[in-house]
Amino acid sequence: MFNxxxxxxxxxxxxxxxxxLADDLTAGMKKGSPSLKQAGALAFGPEGVLFVADAPSxxxxxxxxxxxxxxxxxxxxxxxxxxxxxxxxxxxxxxIIVNDMKVNPASGNIYMSIARGKxxxxxxxxVKVGADGKAAEMPLKDVxxxxxxxxxxxxxxxxxxxxxLVFHKGELYVAGxxxxxxxxxxxxxxxxxxxxxxKGAGVQIYHGAHGRFETQAPIQTFMAYDIAGQxxxxxxxxxxxxxxxxxxxxxxxxxxxxxxxAELGNMNRPLDIIAYKKxxxxxxxxxxxxxxxxxxxxEGVDKIEAISTPIKGGGTAGLKYDKVxxxxxxxxxxxxxxxxxxxxxxxxxxxxLETVALP
Amino acid sequence: xxxxxxxxxxxxxxxxxxxxxxxxxxxxxxxxxxxxKAMTVVVAExxxxxxxxxxxxxxxxxxxxxxIIFTPxxxxxxxxxxxxxGGGEKFEVHVPKxxxxxxxxxxxxxxxAELPENVLRFYVEFDRPMPRGDVYKYVAVLKENGxxxxxxxxxxxxxxxxxxxxxxxxxxxxxxxxKEVKPRIDLGPVFEQGKKYxxxxxxxxxxxxxxxxxxxxxxxxxxxxxxxxxxxxxxWRVTSPSDPKQTLTVSFGRPMDLPVLTRNxxxxxxxxxxxxxxxxxxxxxxxxxxxxxxxxxPGEYAVRAEAVLExxxxxxxxRAFEVDLLKPAPKPIKAQALDIPFVVGR
Numbered sequence: 248m249f250n251x252x253x254x255x256x257x258x259x260x261x262x263x264x265x266x267x268l269a270d271d272l273t274a275g276m277k278k279g280s281p282s283l284k285q286a287g288a289l290a291f292g293p294e295g296v297l298f299v300a301d302a303p304s305x306x307x308x309x310x311x312x313x314x315x316x317x318x319x320x321x322x323x324x325x326x327x328x329x330x331x332x333x334x335x336x337x338x339x340x341x342x343i344i345v346n347d348m349k350v351n352p353a354s355g356n357i358y359m360s361i362a363r364g365k366x367x368x369x370x371x372x373x374v375k376v377g378a379d380g381k382a383a384e385m386p387l388k389d390v391x392x393x394x395x396x397x398x399x400x401x402x403x404x405x406x407x408x409x410x411x412l413v414f415h416k417g418e419l420y421v422a423g424x425x426x427x428x429x430x431x432x433x434x435x436x437x438x439x440x441x442x443x444x445x446k447g448a449g450v451q452i453y454h455g456a457h458g459r460f461e462t463q464a465p466i467q468t469f470m471a472y473d474i475a476g477q478x479x480x481x482x483x484x485x486x487x488x489x490x491x492x493x494x495x496x497x498x499x500x501x502x503x504x505x506x507x508x509a510e511l512g513n514m515n516r517p518l519d520i521i522a523y524k525k526x527x528x529x530x531x532x533x534x535x536x537x538x539x540x541x542x543x544x545x546e547g548v549d550k551i552e553a554i555s556t557p558i559k560g561g562g563t564a565g566l567k568y569d570k571v572x573x574x575x576x577x578x579x580x581x582x583x584x585x586x587x588x589x590x591x592x593x594x595x596x597x598x599x600l601e602t603v604a605l606p
Numbered sequence: 607x608x609x610x611x612x613x614x615x616x617x618x619x620x621x622x623x624x625x626x627x628x629x630x631x632x633x634x635x636x637x638x639x640x641x642x643k644a645m646t647v648v649v650a651e652x653x654x655x656x657x658x659x660x661x662x663x664x665x666x667x668x669x670x671x672x673x674i675i676f677t678p679x680x681x682x683x684x685x686x687x688x689x690x691x692g693g694g695e696k697f698e699v700h701v702p703k704x705x706x707x708x709x710x711x712x713x714x715x716x717x718x719a720e721l722p723e724n725v726l727r728f729y730v731e732f733d734r735p736m737p738r739g740d741v742y743k744y745v746a747v748l749k750e751n752g753x754x755x756x757x758x759x760x761x762x763x764x765x766x767x768x769x770x771x772x773x774x775x776x777x778x779x780x781x782x783x784x785k786e787v788k789p790r791i792d793l794g795p796v797f798e799q800g801k802k803y804x805x806x807x808x809x810x811x812x813x814x815x816x817x818x819x820x821x822x823x824x825x826x827x828x829x830x831x832x833x834x835x836x837x838x839x840x841x842w843r844v845t846s847p848s849d850p851k852q853t854l855t856v857s858f859g860r861p862m863d864l865p866v867l868t869r870n871x872x873x874x875x876x877x878x879x880x881x882x883x884x885x886x887x888x889x890x891x892x893x894x895x896x897x898x899x900x901x902x903x904p905g906e907y908a909v910r911a912e913a914v915l916e917x918x919x920x921x922x923x924x925r926a927f928e929v930d931l932l933k934p935a936p937k938p939i940k941a942q943a944l945d946i947p948f949v950v951g952r
Contacts, residue, residue: 302764327656330660331661334649335661335663336663336680337649337665338680339651346763346764365737365738365739365814366738367771405865408762408764424762427866427869428916455931459930460784460785460787460930461930462927464780467762485760485762485780513781513788514757518763
């Protein structure tokens, strides 16, 4: 009897934990219809919470998608995804901009932030693709959502952009730039959003070239990655090095300088970065504007102090990488599961959405 | 009985007319069909395979006055064909293009013809909104011999537009400005002192209507020495108005970033409040002249410079774009807002 009671209470506790967690995540959310001026950078939190950056409104929305159960997404291939989304939204593919693409880790469904049109009044929406390979708009009417307005230090709006969003262990990291001042702002915002959590600590990110020349360095794309038990951000700057910095640094002071762990070369622009494990080793996969997709071995990233001498010629320093030729033209990249990634690729056949094996 | 009769009365005239579909008030109106059931609209551009691969356009069907009406969720696009199917019928409707005035490029900033080697930022301004996406295909920096410089700009996915998309910010690739970083080591800087260049905005750039912009517009650039020091408002030359009707002038000694200046330089009156007035850049963005809305009253004023002011190279008050940590600045300047006092006499 005692044992049975014990078991029951243990089961009850198990049943309560996820419910309590879900309540926490939706704390502060209200039912309504977020009016997005722009659907930009995306990130998923746990339990299907989707973060959407709306840079023109200096706002991040958190939407409870309700998409919390595995959807058995294994293989997806949609040719001319821009035309498919365009068709859904009543226009041609040339009138569609896919601003970002992320996989919901809770379900495996694929979400894309879309500008329907290219003018200032372009409609913003989110399009979802599931296991059936069909594109459909995510409802944004009468959904549970919350939002946080980012601080804008200047007296008047200065057209901020949000280059990348990452959610990790209860914190949302927001990297941005502005159309005017040279800034390299990175904000950390605790989620659920609340008044007491504030609008996030903002730091300026710096790049120190070989311990000597220091500049503010906006982040183009980044991911969270635990190194020796400490959460780090592995980020690529607009001036191309791949750097690491511990998130603990972001919380103190107003200035953080990343440690360069790899030089990704010139004429190149990193677009997306994900981490994965293969054969017991950690890798980063980076989609680039010019160099296709790079697979970077992360072994030894904990030991790299900094690249301290200039790299001459076409070579690179720090962590080594391989080019993944088969993924050339990748403009969006996210992880579906331990063995598969989802990519949007531009090739001579058009723009496609595909699942690919992690290299 | 009477209901059946009524229905028959409505159906009878419709049955004789051939069904039609047309666009009216942003909706697709179908006559001659009775049910909205299984009706679809698809975008009918491209090959048959393209059309077949498209999902139906999102929207709602309704019936009104014997017509069935499709209200799209998003506005139908001018110049696009749509295929309406259902009730055993297939129609194609075309949304006519609207003649729109094309945007004109009105300014390229900085205005100065001579710019420092390490210039960071350009702005291209239009009188009407331009489309987002693909901008970097249509802007170029050419050497004097006409050769294109490969990837001179920092290409940002979002593109750096103002809210109404009439002004594009172009940043020179910071990797080509910063010292000892790989892009500059391998490729050198975009601009070199003593040389001449042209920043060209292509006339082939498609506008929102799809029509090209028109003519190429270019700005000639002569490159001078790099400006690597932080801004120091204390060294600016402020000339007080000599009488109540005169303008106040400030000389910065280097070309400033005008949009940043617009928000971050002001005149503070004897009462501590901002003086209302108008200003304009002078001396190719190296200077500033200010005329108050009312005449100057005698008293103590100040030019207030916010710390985020930047010159065209991204150097701020007290903080240069790039700092050489091994060579501390000879004269440290505080990175803070600063008031430069001036007096208007009687």
